[in-house]
Ligand code: FES
């Protein structure tokens with residue numbers, strides 16, 4: 001019997017429908033959000049062959065800090081080495097494959113909890129106690145050098161740690177060349193992560209629904225009335241390599257004053273990015289950005305702060321989201337601004353809370369859509385980015 005191809009799993013009609021112009025296109029079928037087979041295809045393609053976000057550098061600030069990450073079928077271990085560089089390893093012991101580290105740990109070595117094989121921060125195997133019998137840690141012919149941890153290519157963009165499981169993707173600097181040009185005017189290297197602890201949120205739906213819920217602003221007036229619809233000058237930002245898909249939202253000062261919460265006006269107590277300050281002084285529109293770094297991170301850039309969200313798929317219907325907020329200079333930690341920082345964290349927590357019922361429903365309805373073979377449609381103004389994301393998923397899993 002012929003083995004089912006990914007096109008069979010997704011359906012040829014769906015693939016053809018997705019490739020039409022946005023106004024005529026039909027979206028990913030329901031099974032893309034419910035089927036284990038498709039989740040596994042995503043793991044093997046999207047979360048293997050190119051860069052994806054696995055964590056934050058600020059989560060492992062000191063040499064010896066380690067953090068385990070379960071993401072898209074991978075068990076990874078992020079480690080800050082003695083040279084202060086972050087390395088990533090598969091979180092699996094060379095002896096019998098136990099998981100090495102659970103959660104966050106510190107210390108200059110990594111010891112397996114099962115039989116205590118021990119590795120240094122570079123992943124080299126340095127201890128195999130009682131391997132050859134009581135008190136005998138070495139065994140002739142067993143070459144420790146070949147039994148180090150398996151390293152995963154890892155690089156940093158801002159505070160995000162990206163990994164490339166394949167080891168064959170172009171460098172992260174190449175991958176994000178256009179993104180870096182786009183954001184070059186903003187001094188993102190001068191920000192510090194806020195001290196407000198935002199716990200990771202567990203979400204009972206497929207990771208793509210979380211991306212799709214944020215990549216379009218069409219739902220804003222109904223789901224987030226406090227945010228309003230962006231203006232007609234909003235433009236889609238696409239990258240031919242699909243390293244990112246985003247929106248640039250220009251707001252005039254009057255429009256911004258009318259719409260914005262206190263945190264987003266010049267009256268905000270937080271320092272303003274230089275370019276936006278110049279815009280304000282010259283009475284020019286200010287660009288707000290929301291940019292999805294494919295496949296699983298989000299950048300939101302406002303005049304006074306910057307957000308990095310990380311989306312962590314763990315099963316077909318379970319996803320985690322983490323959010324970190326960054327401010328210029330010591331505004332990220334100064335005690336006199338702590339209430340304001342809490343307020344901004346609360347604003348974004350509430351935005352996600354408003355989205356959740358709709359995304360839970362979208363997950364439930366995906367099963368119904370699958371049974372009905374029901375095609376979805378796109379707005380050719382608001383959902384160009386969403387359409388592009390779905391094409392990116394379909395193309396990657398059907399390669
Ligand atoms: S499985 Fe790790 S030391 Fe045995």
Ligand SMILES: [Fe+2]
Pocket residue numbers: 213214219223224351355
């Ligand atoms: Fe939303």
